[in-house]
Structure formats: C-alpha cells, structure tokens
Amino acid sequence: MMRERQRLADGIATVEALQQESSDAEELLELADGDASMIADIERTLSKAAERAEKAELAALLSGEVDANDAFVQVNAGEGGTESQDWANILRRMYMRWADAHGMQVEELDEREGEEAGIKSATIQVKGENAYGWLKSEQGVHRLVRISPFDSSARRHTSFASVSVSPVIDDKIEIDINPGDVRTDTYRASGAGGQHVNRTDSAVRLTHIPTNIVVQCQNDRSQHRNRDQAWQMLRSKLYELEMQKRRAVADASYAGKSEIGFGHQIRSYVLQPYQMVKDLRTEVETSDTQGVLDGDIDRFLSAALAAAVKSENGDDDAA
Numbered sequence: 372m373m374r375e376r377q378r379l380a381d382g383i384a385t386v387e388a389l390q391q392e393s394s395d396a397e398e399l400l401e402l403a404d405g406d407a408s409m410i411a412d413i414e415r416t417l418s419k420a421a422e423r424a425e426k427a428e429l430a431a432l433l434s435g436e437v438d439a440n441d442a443f444v445q446v447n448a449g450e451g452g453t454e455s456q457d458w459a460n461i462l463r464r465m466y467m468r469w470a471d472a473h474g475m476q477v478e479e480l481d482e483r484e485g486e487e488a489g490i491k492s493a494t495i496q497v498k499g500e501n502a503y504g505w506l507k508s509e510q511g512v513h514r515l516v517r518i519s520p521f522d523s524s525a526r527r528h529t530s531f532a533s534v535s536v537s538p539v540i541d542d543k544i545e546i547d548i549n550p551g552d553v554r555t556d557t558y559r560a561s562g563a564g565g566q567h568v569n570r571t572d573s574a575v576r577l578t579h580i581p582t583n584i585v586v587q588c589q590n591d592r593s594q595h596r597n598r599d600q601a602w603q604m605l606r607s608k609l610y611e612l613e614m615q616k617r618r619a620v621a622d623a624s625y626a627g628k629s630e631i632g633f634g635h636q637i638r639s640y641v642l643q644p645y646q647m648v649k650d651l652r653t654e655v656e657t658s659d660t661q662g663v664l665d666g667d668i669d670r671f672l673s674a675a676l677a678a679a680v681k682s683e684n685g686d687d688d689a690a
Contacts (some may be wrong), residue, residue, distance in 0.1 A: 378439065378500060385427050390418045418646075427598045429673050430501060432680045437538035438504030443607050445494045448485070449512070449531035454522075456489030458515045459532040461664060463493050466506070466534075470667030475499030480600060481592050494604070495538065505539040508675030510667075511637035518643045527643050531636065537611035539603065546606040553605070554578040555598075560589035575601045584608045586668070637673065640664070653678050 403409040432440065446468050448459035470477050476498040483491040497506065512533050519528040540546060560574040561588050574589035575597040586604040588597040638659060641647045648663045649656035653674040657663065663671075 372501070374439075382427070382431070383674065387443075389420055389424055389427075392416065394426065395575070396420075405498070429676055432676055433501045433504035437540070437610070438499055438507075440500045440503045441496060441539040442503035443480075443496055443537045443539060443604055444506060444508045444509070445535040446490070447492045447533045447535070449533065451508060451528070451530050453485060453487045453489065454519050454528050455530040455532060456485030456487075456491055457521070458513075458530040459493070460485075460489040461515075462513055462532050462534065463490065465664055465666055465668065466497070466509070467495065469497065469668055470497045470502070470666075473499060475581070477589065480604070481587050481672050482589075490611065494588075500523055501534065506536050507538075507671050507677070508672060508679065511532050514639045516639065516641045516643060536607040537604075537607040540606045540610050546610055548579070548606065548609065550596060551632070552580050554580060557594060560592075573597055577601045577605050579605060579609065582612060584612070601663075650674065 397418050399409065399413050403413065431444070444463075444467075444568040446459045448455040448464045469479050478496045478498065480496055481492075481494040485491055498626060508522070512531055515530045515532075516527065517530075518525050522528065554577070556576040556578070557572040558574050558576065559572055561589040573592050573594040573596060574587065576585065576587040579587050584605065586601050586608060588604065591597050591600070607658055638648065639649045640651075640663070642660055646660045648656050648658075648660050648671075650671050653671070655670055657670065659667065
C-alpha cells in the first residue's frame with residue numbers, strides 16, 4: 372500500500388510541476404519583451420518539460436494488473452557455443468545497466484557459466500516501480516552480428532539469445548500449484564571456489580511437470596531461502612504463461628515455445644559491417660549501438676509499449 376501511495380503521489384507531483392512550469396513560462400515570455408536570450412532559455416525549459424510529459428504519459432499507460440510489479444528476467448544463450456554465450460552475457464549486462472540508470476535494484480538469482488566465456492543462462496530480479504511493465508516487451512529472441520572476438524580468423528558471426536520476462540507475483544494474486552506436479556532437485560551451487568565454495572546442496576531447481584517449466588535459484592547459501600525464491604519464480608512463470616494464453620499469442624511470444632534462432636528474433640544488433648540496432652516489431656532503430664548495449668533501451672521500450680496500447684485499443688474498437 373505504501374508503494375501504491377508513493378506511486379500516486381509521484382504522479383500528482385509530476386502533473387503539478389508541469390503545470391507550474393507551463394504557467395511560469397507564460398509569465399516569463401511576457402516579461403522577456405523580445406529578449407532573444409531569455410526566450411531561448413524559456414524554449415529549453417519547455418523542451419525539457421515536454422520530454423518529461425511524454426515519459427509521464429507513457430508511464431500512465433502501464434495500467435496492467437502486474438505492470439507495477441518487479442520482474443524476473445531470464446537470458447538463455449542460443450546455439451553457437453562461446454559466441455552465443457558471450458552474447459547472452461552482454462544482454463544480461465544491458466538490462467542490469469538499464470535498471471541501474473532508472474534507480475532500480477538488481478538481484479542475481481541464478482547463473483550457468485559458459486565453458487570458455489559468457490553464460491549459458493542467467494536469471495535476475497529487477498526491483499523497482501513498473502519494472503515488469505517496462506521490460507515485458509523485451510521477451511523474445513535477440514540477434515547479434517559482429518566480428519567474433521573468439522574467432523582467430525576475424526570472421527563475422529551471427530549469434531542468438533532469448534529473453535524471458537515474467538512479473539514477480541505479490542499476495543494480491545493467487546496462483547494455485549499442485550505440489551504433486553512439481554519435481555524438486557537440489558545441487559551444489561556453482562561459483563568461483565576458494566573459501567566461498569558451496570559445500571552443501573543449497574541450490575534448488577523446480578520442474579513443473581505439466582508445462583515443463585524449469586526454474587532454479589542458487590544465490591543464497593540457505594537451501595530454504597533458495598527454495599522460497601524458486602517457488603516465487605515458478606508462480607511468476609505460470610502466471611505469465613496464463614496471461615499469454617489469454618492474449619492468444621503464447622506460441623509466438625513465450626520463449627520456451629520458440630526456437631532461439633533466425634526468423635524468430637524481435638531485435639537485431641548489427642556491429643559489423645555497419646552500426647545499427649533495429650527493433651523488427653516497431654521499426655525503431657539507432658546507430659548508437661554502444662549506448663544501447665550500455666543500457667540505453669528506453670526508445671525501444673517506449674515504442675513497444677505505445678504499439679501494444681494502440682493494438683489493444685484497435686482490438687477494442689474492432690470489438
């Protein structure tokens with residue numbers, strides 16, 4: 372309730388601040404009396420206010436049942452060995468940098484390291500207001516084209532990795548899971564070794580047999596806490612699967628149902644022979660590839676959110 376209260380208070384404060392800036396600009400414009408320098412300052416102020424208003428308008432579109440919740444983000448490397456595993460690691464870093472830039476917290480829940488570099492898979496929890504609402508459009512296959520640093524012949528490689536996003540389910544939503552449908556396995560968590568090596572079977576893996584959904588958690592030394600976190604992740608996955616079924620697009624969007632490869636990607640990141648990141652759903656693109664990989668993905672998230680809302684409104688109108 373406190374989070375909801377703060378969210379509403381922040382929204383009201385944003386609107387009031389924008390109204391005040393608009394009013395102040397009108398008064399200053401009258402006082403400027405043709406002063407070019409003063410008018411330029413007013414234009415800069417209004418331009419910044421317009422950007423904030425646009426962001427606030429997009430944030431207001433995050434009205435789904437769980438849009439305000441935290442999010443689980445799972446990244447899986449596709450076929451291609453070390454190159455794809457390195458790409459999966461780059462994607463994970465991209466989301467962590469995005470979260471950090473927006474004042475959100477990130478907790479690493481699980482990681483399977485690659486043989487030489489990168490990761491085979493990893494799961495992080497992004498904690499912050501509207502984390503799921505913003506990140507849910509990232510679900511799908513991401514394609515990278517570059518000169519591979521792992522190829523001694525410096526040839527161009529195409530790599531794929533899939534991203535799965537699901538909301539952290541709070542107590543307001545009930546997800547009934549038959550314990551008999553879930554297989555529990557415990558194992559020793561992987562790590563760097565040394566004095567911090569895990570000497571007990573504290574890591575937990577849960578398999579939901581009817582859907583074949585697998586979640587695992589190894590971030591804590593306590594098997595009990597890892598088990599609780601894994602159950603929360605499983606509830607989240609099952610909720611997201613049900614929502615996708617209701618939207619009748621499960622086969623197309625659920626990462627576990629699609630091949631991680633060519634023809635299924637939602638976004639292409641091309642670093643060679645030219646620099647371009649392009650979202651294949653919204654046609655939004657940029658040549659600032661390094662900025663994107665450093666977490667500057669707001670333009671893609673905003674476009675996907677606006678497109679989704681437009682599509683929903685169109686469906687409602689058609690109905």
